[in-house]
Amino acid sequence: MSELFKYAVHGSRLVPLELPELGRDVHELMQDMPAGIYSALRSYHGYRFVKLDAHLARSERCIERAGWSVRFDRDDLCQAIDIAARAYAGDFRLRFDLLEHPISRAGEQTQVFMALAPHAPVPDRIVREGAHLGLAPDGLRRREPLIKFTRWVAERRVCEREASAYEYLLLDDDGRILEGVSSNFFGISGRALLTTASDALEGVTARLVIELARARGLSVAYERVSVAQLGRLDEAFITSSTREIVPVTRIAGTPIGTGQVGPIVAELRADYTSYAETHSMPAWVR
Numbered sequence: 450m451s452e453l454f455k456y457a458v459h460g461s462r463l464v465p466l467e468l469p470e471l472g473r474d475v476h477e478l479m480q481d482m483p484a485g486i487y488s489a490l491r492s493y494h495g496y497r498f499v500k501l502d503a504h505l506a507r508s509e510r511c512i513e514r515a516g517w518s519v520r521f522d523r524d525d526l527c528q529a530i531d532i533a534a535r536a537y538a539g540d541f542r543l544r545f546d547l548l549e550h551p552i553s554r555a556g557e558q559t560q561v562f563m564a565l566a567p568h569a570p571v572p573d574r575i576v577r578e579g580a581h582l583g584l585a586p587d588g589l590r591r592r593e594p595l596i597k598f599t600r601w602v603a604e605r606r607v608c609e610r611e612a613s614a615y616e617y618l619l620l621d622d623d624g625r626i627l628e629g630v631s632s633n634f635f636g637i638s639g640r641a642l643l644t645t646a647s648d649a650l651e652g653v654t655a656r657l658v659i660e661l662a663r664a665r666g667l668s669v670a671y672e673r674v675s676v677a678q679l680g681r682l683d684e685a686f687i688t689s690s691t692r693e694i695v696p697v698t699r700i701a702g703t704p705i706g707t708g709q710v711g712p713i714v715a716e717l718r719a720d721y722t723s724y725a726e727t728h729s730m731p732a733w734v735r
Contacts, residue, residue: 452541453478454533457554458561461528466554466562475544476602478564485548485560486511487599490653490690491568492541496534497729501527503653504690508547510651511596517549519560524733526561531733533565540568542691546599571692575615576718579698579710580687583614584676585630590619594627594648605630616687618700621648625673628652629687632695636674637684637713646671654688661720667713679703684711693725694718 551558608617633655685697
């Protein structure tokens with residue numbers, strides 16, 4: 450049985466589509482699609498999700514910011530996701546794309562597509578030892594950082610081809626960290642989390658981690674960390690909805706803190722795992 454699926458969504462009905470020959474993950478499965486707005490996340494216990502409602506709400510905000518006049522039926526999309534999730538064997542990664550204008554697929558006009566592929570957890574070595582990050586090429590930056598356009602997936606491939614670091618960080622004109630090419634970035638100084646407040650993706654997992662950090666008595670300072678400040682950080686991590694919290698121990702050759710995974714990141718990872726266990730929900734409750 451295939452572990453890769455791609456669907457056109459008609460209302461809440463799924464129509465299977467032909468898979469590209471080289472598709473291995475959700476982004477490759479969607480690489481032949483027209484430009485649109487997307488979101489990607491992972492499942493838990495087969496058909497449950499963390500903050501799916503927040504992903505859908507962010508997609509709606511992206512549509513408004515893009516100036517599209519189209520509106521999508523959230524209930525229909527949730528039902529379609531639930532049908533696909535319950536038919537899948539095991540945990541998976543999901544990407545759904547929303548288009549400004551309908552296109553013809555499987556004999557019908559539609560503006561909603563989704564892809565599913567096996568979930569790949571963060572490697573144990575990265576969890577234990579932390580990730581080494583690089584800096585993205587000069588000038589690489591999201592043109593509309595608050596809109597999750599699918600074209601960014603293609604634009605960031607310049608970093609994926611480099612493949613000498615686990616993730617790459619985007620910088621502003623002053624050499625300060627905005628975000629990762631597929632993640633949000635946090636530095637830790639003392640008991641404070643440092644992260645940008647603007648010109649970066651509105652991360653669903655990042656917002657949840659901020660809530661978990663404040664529940665632990667940590668403060669959050671919305672200020673960008675410069676490359677020159679990296680050696681003065683105590684800890685660092687990145688977040689995304691498919692990778693959750695990933696500890697970072699080296700950036701562009703500079704060790705972070707002791708060069709080992711620190712206690713605050715470890716605590717936040719444990720808190721996130723607990724949250725996912727107790728708060729993950731089906732996409733659609735019958």
